[in-house]
Amino acid sequence: MKRILLLVDYSSEFSRRILKGLIQYSKEHGPWIFYRLPDYYKTLYGKEGIIQWAKDWKADAIVARWDHEGTNLLESLEIPIVLQNYKDRSPFFSNLTGDYIGTGTMAARFFIKRRFRNFAFYDMIFPLFLFLAGVSMPYSFSKRLQNGSSRKSIYLHALKRMLLLVVLGMLYNGVFTSEIDHMRFASVLGRIGVAWFIAAMIYLNSSLRGQVIWLFSLLIGYCLLMLYVPVPGHGAGVLTPEGNLSGFLDRLLLPGRLYMDNILEAEGILSTIPAVGTALMGVLAGRFLK
Numbered sequence: 001m002k003r004i005l006l007l008v009d010y011s012s013e014f015s016r017r018i019l020k021g022l023i024q025y026s027k028e029h030g031p032w033i034f035y036r037l038p039d040y041y042k043t044l045y046g047k048e049g050i051i052q053w054a055k056d057w058k059a060d061a062i063v064a065r066w067d068h069e070g071t072n073l074l075e076s077l078e079i080p081i082v083l084q085n086y087k088d089r090s091p092f093f094s095n096l097t098g099d100y101i102g103t104g105t106m107a108a109r110f111f112i113k114r115r116f117r118n119f120a121f122y123d124m125i126f127p128l129f130l131f132l133a134g135v136s137m138p139y140s141f142s143k144r145l146q147n148g149s150s151r152k153s154i155y156l157h158a159l160k161r162m163l164l165l166v167v168l169g170m171l172y173n174g175v176f177t178s179e180i181d182h183m184r185f186a187s188v189l190g191r192i193g194v195a196w197f198i199a200a201m202i203y204l205n206s207s208l209r210g211q212v213i214w215l216f217s218l219l220i221g222y223c224l225l226m227l228y229v230p231v232p233g234h235g236a237g238v239l240t241p242e243g244n245l246s247g248f249l250d251r252l253l254l255p256g257r258l259y260m261d262n263i264l265e266a267e268g269i270l271s272t273i274p275a276v277g278t279a280l281m282g283v284l285a286g287r288f289l290k
Contacts, residue, residue: 005054006036007064008084018084018096022063035059043174043182047073063096126188127278133196134282137203138290151204158200165193175256183256191267191275198272199279208287215280222273246270 004022008015026032035057042050047066051073054062061080071092074081081093144154169187202214226245230236234243241247247264258265265271 002030002032002060003058004032004034005057005059005062005064006034007041007050007062007066008036014098015084018063051077066090126192130192130195130275130278131282131285133192134199134279134284135286135289137200137283138286141200141204142290154204155201158197162193162197165196166190169193180256184259185254185256186250186259186265186267188267191272194272195275195279198276199283202276202280203283208284211280211283215277215284218273218277218280222270222277225270 004026006019006022008018022032022034026034037050037053045053054077059077059079061082062074062077063082063084064074065084066074071090075092082096083090083093084096141154145151166187166189169189169191170185172189173184173187175183175185202211206214226239227237229245231238231243231245231248234240234248238244241260241264244264246268249270250258250265250268251263253269254265258268260266
């Protein structure tokens with residue numbers, strides 16, 4: 001019976017369909033044994049640790065998301081390797097990828113045709129989650145106040161939740177398991193925790209009018225910063241990954257590695273401002289529904 005080691009992130013629909021296809025092929029031509037190692041194991045144990053694990057398990061083949069660094073380690077296994085890589089194609093192994101450039105071009109033409117400039121659809125899951133967290137605030141905080149909880153206890157509860165999410169996000173990224181240059185301190189969970197906390201403080205300490213003012217001030221202020229604050233070597237109003245203010249501050253202030261090729265952090269410092277705005281939109285929606 002063939003043993004197939006899977007080292008792929010299955011958070012996307014594309015990746016989950018790959019898994020379904022492998023299982024279906026196994027039913028028709030197997031049976032095979034699958035063992036899935038989460039993608040973050042590369043951070044926890046290093047690529048050498050993954051290779052040793054594959055040897056100990058006596059894997060017959062590997063399907064992995066793997067960059068070009070360390071391909072010599074995969075070659076040492078002398079077994080079939082299939083790589084899933086969103087950016088590059090390996091000249092040494094079979095590649096499981098898509099026409100991402102073509103897809104991006106098609107999406108860009110869609111927006112340009114409709115006169116969009118510097119805007120593109122990116123993600124709905126994270127903003128929707130943060131928006132719904134904002135919607136819940138008028139319900140949850142009002143109930144706590146009605147039940148006799150003091151504002152101080154609510155502040156402490158919110159602070160603990162924020163710190164917990166930040167720490168969990170760092171742990172998920174394997175922040176304490178590698179050298180500081182390879183650690184990623186920012187995270188989606190951390191962004192949710194910080195943005196939710198700031199929005200909660202605004203909700204608890206301002207009226208409806210104040211919350212609307214906060215929302216527009218944050219979004220307009222962020223826009224003005226990105227457009228008019230000059231970045232050394234690039235100037236003002238440059239919105240490329242290398243030239244925008246948000247990426248510059250991430251490279252300057254965040255230790256360790258950044259999510260986007262060490263150029264830009266998806267959950268960076270300055271970009272937390274519009275995330276707070278998303279949560280405040282949810283707060284206003286929650287107040288309307290309530």
